[in-house]
Amino acid sequence: MRVGVATVYTPGIFGGAEFLAAGLEDAFRRAGHSLHGIRIPFHFEPPTAAHEAMRQAGSVDFSRYHGGQIDALICLKFPAYLIEHPHKALWLLHQHRPAYDLYDTPYGWAKGHAETDALRTEIIEADNKSLGSAKAVFTIAERVSQRLQHYNGIASRALYHPPANADAFHCAEAMPYIFAPSRLEILKRQDLLLRAVAACPRPVQVIFGGTGGRRAFLEDLAGELGVTDRVRFLGEISRPEMIALYAHASAVFFGPLDEDYGYVTLEAMLSGKPVITCTDSGGPLEFVVDGETGLISAPTPQAVAEALVQIVDHPAKAAAMGQAGRARYGDMQIGWQPVVDALLDGALGRTGTSARAA
Amino acid sequence: MSEALADPQRDIDAILASIRAELGTIAPSPAQADRRALSVVRVESLHEGDESFPSERRQFALAEFEGMDELAFLHAAYRAVLGRDIDESGLSHYLPVLREGHTGPADILRSLRASPEGQARGVEIADLDGRSRFGWAKRLPVVGGILFRLKPYLALPHGQRRLQKRIASSDRRQREVVTAVNASLSSVRRSLQKLEQRVIEAEQAADQAHALAQEVIDSRDNALSELTSARRQLMEQQRQLTAFIDQARSALPEAATQTPALQAAEDASLDSLYIAFENRFRGSTELISQRLRRYLGLTCETPPVAAGGTVLDIGCGRGEWLALLRDANVAARGIDLNGAMAAEARGRGLDAQEGDAIAYLRGLEEGSLAAVTGFHIVEHLAFQDLVALFDAAYAALAPEGFVLFETPNPENLVVGACTFHYDPTHNKPLPPDFLRFIAETRGFSDVRIIRRDEDCQLDQPESGFAPVELNDWFRQPADYAVYARKPRLDAAS
Structure with a gap:
């Protein structure tokens, strides 16, 4: 089958979205499909560039592409999902956030600015129309689906994908340390863990x-x-070193503020390690079962310190929670093949409206 | 695990070191290095002992310690002589001095044996004792010697022991690599010897080729000199032929000289205009004198001039050059087509006459002039007249006499493309190499292009012109001169 994967291209940027697109395209190829990567040039500045990109995306016809017919089109990002196609499925990383959850915050467009307010209205209208016209709407995580429901009233299903090198993760003898892999940014809340360590009665x-x-x-x-x-x-660490540090950890801490998805949770589960996360961490809460595969505590140093005590004082229980997490990962059938199957079924309408059922 | 967490020995750095050792990255790469340096545990100090040096053995031979790298040797030496693994402080002391060549394996074995610990064990090492009396080695201290740093690791749980076994086997592999490297080294040395032999052979071949090339150069020079003399003979014959034809022509009865006379009279009416032109564009008398002064030196040095010979300046104009020569006590005469110019020169007490230079030269006795000069003349001539001028000058010159013709330099693109064309009587710009070619082909030798003042030093090489950037084509001097000598008699014949 000829499958198109449409996303945006901003020169010089390679982040999570680009990794996701590359992983999806690779999965389609491995599944034996003929893959066509489609990139819509897009950048955020000036805000009117979004208007122009929307116009452009809405005006192109990729139903025939590279000398043949595209049987199914999978769109990942704004404004690539405005492309019209009779067999289109969306797998949404996130919407154009300055117009939605970041609107009227320091990170998004300011309220009351005529130009961006008009554009915001335009974006929301176009989203409602194009998301409505898609055969199926998926998101990468429940958090994204919740936002879509909240802002656009559109139902969608979360479709989980595995982290990179999923096969390389393994569980080894636990050593006495907590592993906390993440970029050192404010929303990742490493300071919460430091305060918990200081507050913990055990030497963690x-x-x-x-x-x-x-x-x-x-x-x-x-x-x-x-x-x-x-x-x-440790600063920047290599992938093999990171995997080894997961393997030998007693537990993994991942307590960000309102994360969309978060590979750390999945990587810890693959490594058979219990995950310590927080009640407001977003994405991780979709995977961690409190007391079974990890510990969910309030985002306070004392609460996290108590979770640390649990790990330290009950190593056998911690190991068992890790194994339960590994088993849960297997049960959830997180993998590229289920993603590919669900997206194609959705695009071709093979499952009817079931994809819409959240 | 709670005990493990509380165990002060399983501290975070030891954990990191063992995980990195598992990965085969014992030392963190610079990119991974923490700003706060991690005290990474030396994994090699956890060596569990070498099978070939069991602690029960008491007799060894020096040869057994050969062929190891420094690290393996130190491990072996400690196990053999002291019956224990080398400790971290011993390693950090001995490894550098051994690697830097300050001491050798035999010395280290001796000093280990001479230590209290070593004497207590009393190990014998064959071949070592013959040289053991030389005392300085004993001064090497046995550093460290206490096991307590190691104890925690000997009591390590099973997983870590497995890790250490892996490290030991990688050490064995390393020794095999050393042996392999030594083998390749000796084969490299053999190839090097062969290579050197071939270099010697190649040098010999190069010497032969050089000698051959020298022969070729010599024979080429001979051929060239034969060619030059043949060309001179040909020229001589041509000149004689021209003279014969002139004689024959003058012997003819009907001499149609009326038209040229009229033409000359017409041209004379433009003479005063040309003086005005010269004043405007060529420069004042003082300026021209200043420019010409640089040629005085080379003129006076010329043997026929030094011998009192006459310099003929064709196109002498207002006589700037003639005046300079007169002031330098050089006999000089001028000739100019422009009667008004010649008259002005005569008015300044100079020997100048009106007339056609080529005809005048042809009328002179052969070898009667020391030099023929001409400033801003040759660019006025048509090609055949230019050649005729060189030929006539050659005939009139004494051996070693010279011609010197200055002309605008088209290597300066502004001159070649613009200012050259101010003068309505100019024919076409003459590139330096073109005049050089004419001079050489008409029999002259020592041909030289004078672009700058330093080119007037005849014993120095020419400054030449090698443009590297566009601007060089605008920076060239506006005028240049071609200088060429008539060869000496012996060379010409």
Whole structure:
């Protein structure tokens, strides 16, 4: 089958969205389909560029492409999903966030600005129309589906995909440390873990993987809290090293604020490690079962410290929760093949409206 | 696990080190290095011992310690002589001095044996004792010697022991690699010897080729000089032929000289206009004198001039050059087609006459002039007249006499494309190499292009012109001169 995958292209950017598109395209190829990558040039500045990109995306016809007919078109990002196609499915990473959840916040468009307000209306109308015209609407995570329901009243189903090198993750002998891999940014809340370590009555050790703008702050905070001896910031680490650090950890901490999805949860489950997360962490809550595959605590140092005590004092239980997480990952059937199957079925209307059922 | 967490020995750095060792990255790469340096545990100090040096053995031979790399040797030496693994401080002391060549394996074995710990064990090492009396080695201290840093690791759980076994086997592999490297090294040395032999052979071949090339150069020079003399003979014959024809023509009865006379009279009416033109564009008398002064040196040095010979300046104009020569005590005469110019020169007490230079030269006795000069003349001539001028000058010159013709330099693109064309009587710009070619082909030698003042030093090489950027084509001097000598008598014949 000839499958088109449409997303946007911004020169110089390769992040989560680009990784996702590459992974999806690879999965389609491995499933034996003929794959056509479609990239709509897009950039955020100036805001009117979004208008022009929308016009462009809405005006092209990719039903015939590269000398043949595209049987199914999978769209990932705004404004690529405005492309018209009779067999179109959406797998939404997120909408154009300045117009939605970031609107009227410091990260999005300001309220009351005539130009962007007009554009916002235009975007919401176009979204309602094009999302409505799609055969099926999927999202990468329940959080995204919730936002879509909230802002556009459109039902969708979350379709989970595996992290990179999923096969390489494994469980090895637990060593006495908590692994906290993530970019060192404010929304990832590594400071919460540091304060929990300081508040914990047991001598807990933590290894942080990843770089970010908050490193100096976090190192200074560790010093102030008197836990410098028990925490290490490794900075940028290689993929094999990260996998080994997952494998030997006693538990994994991942407590971001309102994460969409979060590969860390999945990687910890694949490594057979319990996940410590928070009640407001978003994505991780879709995977972690409190007390069964990990611990969900309130986002306070004391609550997280209590979770740490649980891990330290009950190593056998911690190991069992890790194994339960590994089993849950298997049960959830997270993999590229289910994603490919669901997207194609959705695009071709083979499952009717079931894809719409959240 | 709770005990493990509480165990102070399983601290975070030891954990990191063991995980990295498992990955085969014992030392973090610089990109991964923490700003706060991690005290990574030396995994090699956890060596569980070498099978070939069991602690029960008491007798060894020096040869057994050969063929190991420095690290393996130190492990073996400690196990053999002291019956234990090398400790971290011993390693950090001995490894650098051994690697840097400050001491050798025999010395280290001796000093280990001379230590209290070593004496207590009393191990014998064959071949070592003959040289053991030389005392300085004993001064090497046995560093460290206490096991307590190691103890936690000997008591490590099973997983970590597995890790250490893996490390030991990788050490064995490393030794095999050393052996293989040594084998390749000796084969590289053999190839190097062959290569050197071939270099010697190639050098010999190059010498032969050089000698051959020298022979070729010599024979080429001979051929060239034969060619030059043949050309001179040909020229000589041509000149004689021309003279014969002139004689024959003058002997003819009907001499139609009326038309040229009229023409000359017509041309004379433009003479005063041309003086005005010269004043405007060529420069004042003072300026021209200043420009010409650079040629005085080379003129006076010329043997026929030094011997009192006469310099003929064709197109002498207002006589700037003639005046310079007179002031330098050089006999000089001028000739100019422009009667008004010649008259002005005569008015300044100079020997100048009106007339056609080529005809005048042809009328002179052969070898009667020391030099023929001409400033801004040759660019006025048609090609056949230019050649005729060179030929006539050659005939009139004494051996070693020279011609010197200055002309606008088209290597300066502004001159070639623009200012050259101010003068309505100019024929066409003459590139330096073109005049050089004419001079050479008409029998002259030592041909030289004078672009800059330093080119007037005849014993120095020409400055030449090698443009590397566009601007060079605008920076060239506006005028240049071609200088060429009539060869000496012996060379010409």
